[in-house]
Amino acid sequence: MTLHAVIIGAGSTGAAVAHDLTLRGYRVTVVERGEVACETTGRNHGLLHSGARYVLNDPPAARECAEDNALMRKLMPGILELNGGLFVALNEEDLSYKDAFLEACAQAGVPAEEIPVQEALRLEPNLNPRILAAVKVQDGVFDPFHFTLAFLATAKQHGAVVHTYTEVIDLLWNGRSVGGVKVRDRRDGREYAIGADLVVNAAGPWAGRIGAMAHVDIAVLPVAGTMVAVGRRWVRRVINRLCPPCDGGIIVPQRRNSVVGTTSWPVENPDYIAIPPEQVEAMLAAGEEFIPGFRSAPLRGISAAARPLLRESSQLVAADPGARGITRGFSCFNHAGDGAPGLFSIIGGKTTTSRLMAEVMGDVINEATGITTPCRTREVPLLPYHAFYV
Amino acid sequence: MRTLNLRIVRGGPGRPATYQTYQVSVDEHLNILDAVQKVWATQDPTLLFRHACHHASCGLCGVRVNGRERLMCLTPIAEFPEGATVTLEPLRNFPWVGDLVVDVKPLMDRMAAIQAPYVRKDELTAGSEEGTRFEDCIECGLCMSACPVVGSDSAYLGPSPLAMIKRLLEEPRGRDIQSLCALAGDAHGAWRCHSVMECVEVCPSNVAPSQAIGLLRRYLILRGRRQLAGAERR
Numbered sequence: 001m002t003l004h005a006v007i008i009g010a011g012s013t014g015a016a017v018a019h020d021l022t023l024r025g026y027r028v029t030v031v032e033r034g035e036v037a038c039e040t041t042g043r044n045h046g047l048l049h050s051g052a053r054y055v056l057n058d059p060p061a062a063r064e065c066a067e068d069n070a071l072m073r074k075l076m077p078g079i080l081e082l083n084g085g086l087f088v089a090l091n092e093e094d095l096s097y098k099d100a101f102l103e104a105c106a107q108a109g110v111p112a113e114e115i116p117v118q119e120a121l122r123l124e125p126n127l128n129p130r131i132l133a134a135v136k137v138q139d140g141v142f143d144p145f146h147f148t149l150a151f152l153a154t155a156k157q158h159g160a161v162v163h164t165y166t167e168v169i170d171l172l173w174n175g176r177s178v179g180g181v182k183v184r185d186r187r188d189g190r191e192y193a194i195g196a197d198l199v200v201n202a203a204g205p206w207a208g209r210i211g212a213m214a215h216v217d218i219a220v221l222p223v224a225g226t227m228v229a230v231g232r233r234w235v236r237r238v239i240n241r242l243c244p245p246c247d248g249g250i251i252v253p254q255r256r257n258s259v260v261g262t263t264s265w266p267v268e269n270p271d272y273i274a275i276p277p278e279q280v281e282a283m284l285a286a287g288e289e290f291i292p293g294f295r296s297a298p299l300r301g302i303s304a305a306a307r308p309l310l311r312e313s314s315q316l317v318a319a320d321p322g323a324r325g326i327t328r329g330f331s332c333f334n335h336a337g338d339g340a341p342g343l344f345s346i347i348g349g350k351t352t353t354s355r356l357m358a359e360v361m362g363d364v365i366n367e368a369t370g371i372t373t374p375c376r377t378r379e380v381p382l383l384p385y386h387a388f389y390v
Numbered sequence: 391m392r393t394l395n396l397r398i399v400r401g402g403p404g405r406p407a408t409y410q411t412y413q414v415s416v417d418e419h420l421n422i423l424d425a426v427q428k429v430w431a432t433q434d435p436t437l438l439f440r441h442a443c444h445h446a447s448c449g450l451c452g453v454r455v456n457g458r459e460r461l462m463c464l465t466p467i468a469e470f471p472e473g474a475t476v477t478l479e480p481l482r483n484f485p486w487v488g489d490l491v492v493d494v495k496p497l498m499d500r501m502a503a504i505q506a507p508y509v510r511k512d513e514l515t516a517g518s519e520e521g522t523r524f525e526d527c528i529e530c531g532l533c534m535s536a537c538p539v540v541g542s543d544s545a546y547l548g549p550s551p552l553a554m555i556k557r558l559l560e561e562p563r564g565r566d567i568q569s570l571c572a573l574a575g576d577a578h579g580a581w582r583c584h585s586v587m588e589c590v591e592v593c594p595s596n597v598a599p600s601q602a603i604g605l606l607r608r609y610l611i612l613r614g615r616r617q618l619a620g621a622e623r624r
Binding site: 034035038041042043046078079080082083144145146165187189229233253254255259271272274275280301302303384385386387388389 | 402404405416417419420421424427428430431432436438440441442443444445446447448449450463464487488491494495498499501502505506507508509512514515521522523524525526528595596
């Protein structure tokens with residue numbers, strides 16, 4: 001008997017879960033109140049992480065990131081800029097991290113190669129000539145909307161149905177279990193029910209709102225970040241600062257543009273984030289530190305979105321077998337323990353490891369349903385995103 | 391902060407279009423898209439609009455701003471004086487879904503038919519090694535909306551698909567050139583263009599479709615000539 005899963009949210013998380021579950025034989029319906037990837041996912045940096053960013057503070061995350069980076073290159077080659085990246089030291093303090101950084105990369109299986117500064121400047125003539133060190137890594141670049149569409153297109157090919165402009169207004173109950181969702185089609189206001197055997201809450205910053213419908217307290221803290229795009233491709237590769245995560249530490253080129261980011265500040269309402277002009281200024285200044293003259297290029301967009309971070313004090317117990325999820329900033333929950341069997345949540349994480357997040361969520365769901373089909377997303381390539389519109 | 395009056399089309403298939411005006415204040419360094427999002431978040435959650443990246447990469451936020459095809463994320467608030475009324479209408483020549491949202495399937499179907507690529511050689515940045523970058527075209531549909539031929543011929547390939555065919559002729563990436571030339575050379579292909587140039591005016595991403603169509607026509611003529619002379623198979 002085919003089980004029907006409703007997934008709430010068509011960001012990269014919901015899309016990857018849809019893809020994973022269809023390949024395990026579930027019938028999948030995705031409901032999204034806006035456009036695909038219209039919020040958190042849409043405005044992420046588009047960085048296919050090499051994993052190097054995590055080697056110092058979270059080596060297991062770094063290793064998994066590097067593995068999934070290599071996988072995604074195989075699974076969606078047609079929509080990635082694959083020029084690699086550089087970690088550069090801008091000052092003595094950055095330089096002091098270099099040895100530990102290189103050692104940690106080696107330990108975590110993250111490809112990293114120190115190159116002479118002269119070589120880095122030859123590769124990237126617009127880089128600040130005063131950099132003190134450079135390390136080559138295997139970063140890639142994606143456009144988040146098309147990344148998400150590729151997962152959904154593939155899921156649709158395997159039978160998934162995607163309803164955009166369809167907002168969940170309540171959960172439905174089958175006795176004591178969550179048995180579906182009540183939705184409003186925002187195009188005409190029509191409300192209707194979608195029955196399901198299980199519901200996956202992939203609503204990102206709004207996951208708490210869905211949880212509340214089941215009287216489950218999902219404490220998501222929206223933490224926003226600002227990015228600024230300028231209309232000139234200053235560098236071929238991703239440029240990272242060789243330092244612990246900081247504001248404005250990354251420049252991602254794409255097309256003819258360069259996107260510098262990011263910042264980090266908690267916000268009240270993830271629906272609208274007022275971007276402080278000081279942050280825009282700070283990002284342009286950060287760009288200038290990497291690339292003298294960065295801000296002489298015309299502005300080509302100012303964006304901010306809320307990361308959905310799970311509050312540390314959350315009472316929920318992650319259902320993730322082997323606790324793989326928790327250390328890389330995402331958690332998967334089976335809310336049977338919270339009085340809402342049939343409801344699952346996946347909170348946090350990064351678009352760059354969506355496939356892996358979905359694999360973990362799929363395993364958690366299988367444990368609950370007794371379905372034994374393993375994850376197949378490592379083997380099944382993603383369709384071109386145009387296939388979404390078929 | 392600047393206060394603007396956003397006069398936005400409301401309605402959908404079967405519900406006649408009306409204009410609803412919202413007064414909203416946003417920081418001057420932001421764009422019209424931020425103002426629309428603020429209206430949705432704080433005044434009217436029923437408003438439908440498309441967006442994702444807010445920096446002209448996803449191609450979703452195309453609308454007509456005071457009658458002109460623009461990306462909302464690239465329409466600065468600072469362009470409009472305090473208290474100005476800004477009219478926002480959906481793109482032309484696409485099926486209307488509701489409010490500012492249109493169904494872009496007609497464009498996506500054309501792109502799928504030509505197997506439009508997303509990644510190309512990076513000719514912009516220095517370096518002797520092969521680099522790659524995304525194609526300039528973000529498939530925003532502004533050109534399709536602005537083009538009067540798209541409006542009058544529902545089978546016309548349109549500016550951006552034709553520009554994409556030209557890109558494939560320059561850099562084939564394994565595509566079948568013959569079938570692309572057949573598409574471009576038929577009655578609803580490159581010869582339908584009337585050089586109105588509105589596509590070039592509105593393109594936010596360096597595609598200049600009309601120019602590409604000109605080059606495509608030249609290519610088709612030269613290819614036809616070579617085939618007539620027996621120098622190339624038809």
